[in-house]
Amino acid sequence: MTPPRQRATTAETAAPPRHFVFLLLDQFTLLSFAGAVEPLRIANRMAGRTLYTWALAGEAGKDGFSTCSNGATFRLDMGLEEVARDDTLLVCGGIDVQKATTRAVLNWLRREARRGVTIGGLCTASWSLARAGLLDGRRATIHWENIDGFSEEFEEVNLTKSVFVIDGNRLSTAGGTSSIDLMLKLIAADHGEDLANLVADQLIYSAIRTDRDSQRLSVPTRIGVRHPKLAQVIQMMEAAIEEPVSPAELADDVGMSTRQLERLFRRYLNRSPKRYYMELRLQKARNLLMQTDMSVINVALACGFASPSHFSKCYRAQYNTTPYRERGTQGAPGPALPRLSV
The missing domain is CATH 1.10.10.60 (Homeodomain-like)
Known part of the structure; x- marks a missing residue:
């Protein structure tokens, strides 16, 4: 059996870190964003090397700021610029997502989708993806509080009540801690269940949910x-x-x-x-x-x-x-x- 360090070294030379771009919409939900980025940080720490990198994007551009719904602000690394084709772009939504989804955001999402970039929506940001036409004919989910309005407006989207959904190169979560479940799923797919379980243990996250789990309590x-x-x-x-x-x-x-x-x-x-x-x-x-x-x-x-x-x-x-x-x-x-x- 190959020693753990040797396996890591081989994997490190075989594949570069996977890069995520988080688009922080105005009034985004901090919990959903943190639930997505923290598993990546912990995965790097558990592996002893850089498996994942990330950048924060927003309309304010590099060194601008984006404010979440609890008032905290985050300095941005980039504006609405072209990302690498193998990057994963995650839109972070929150309060009043319709207003936060500007024409510039929609144009950027459509352009990156045409280039084949994997795009996801966290919390209410599935609305942004649907408004851009990126979820037509796809399965998706959104926070339960927004299901009624979403279903009426986007009949062409196969909306579910799942915790998260992966449909090809489109990802969506229901908000809250569901971002953790999605990221653990991606980590397991990239680097195996053992690493995903280590990350969950570090998060004291004892009940990992799948895309078959419902977002609401019984x-x-x-x-x-x-x-x-x-x-x-x-x-x-x-x-x-x-x-x-x-x-x-x-x-x-x-x-x-x-x-x-x-x-x-x-x-x-x-x-x-x-x-x-x-x-x-x-x-x-x-x-x-x-x-x-x-x-x-x-x-x-x-x-x-x-x-x-x-x-x-x-x-x-x-x-x-x-x-x-x-x-x-x-x-x-x-x-x-x-x-x-x-």
Whole structure:
């Protein structure tokens, strides 16, 4: 068997370091960026040599600065310049990604994609890739909070709820710590599972997720209740927002009476099935209002409201504002969401 140091020396002479370029959009999420770059640093340390290098890019150009959503600033290494064809370009998104995805960014992404560069989107940056047309006909993921708006705007993208997705030379993550999972996958593909596991141990990351894992907690975990029929009904509600199903049908589908279903929701969630269902629909409506340019009427229809006036009345009761005023306050802090909304 070849000694470890000899194997490393052979690999070092065989392949140069893999280079990553991180495009930091304005108001990018620090956690997603750190979750991508730290595994690379640790991989270099564990290997005892430089396996990975990286540079920070942004519209401000070399020695300019990019600011993340928590206010921290980062000095940039480069502007929107041509990268090497074998580089991996990762776009780091965050708050108000639509505004941060400027025409210059879109043109740069399209140009680099035409040159065959591998391009990925972290957190909300899948929106940037989709807006540039780089995800048409591809599988992708995005943070769960942005799924509603993304699905309405980019029907040609096969959106999943996975932690991360690798589809050819297109990568995407759901945000948060999912960047770690993606990078561990890439490290394992480049240098083997043993090194990826060493990196995970250094991160005290004991549950490595795959692209088959869902980004959201299960319904029982989210609502803090482990009742199989309650979880099943809520899953059915979430899957039928545009065409709501009556409580009687929901109850029948899980083998109970409507009265039993009412008691179940009152006992565990302190509200009726109808009220809970309404909160789900209004939460989706709010996401669409804040994340898309859909008309208020189309938002109402997409959330199961046949009458715009009824939609407006229900929305005001829930959020103390009208859908039209909500659309006009995009970017401002919104009202607190209901505790049990999902």
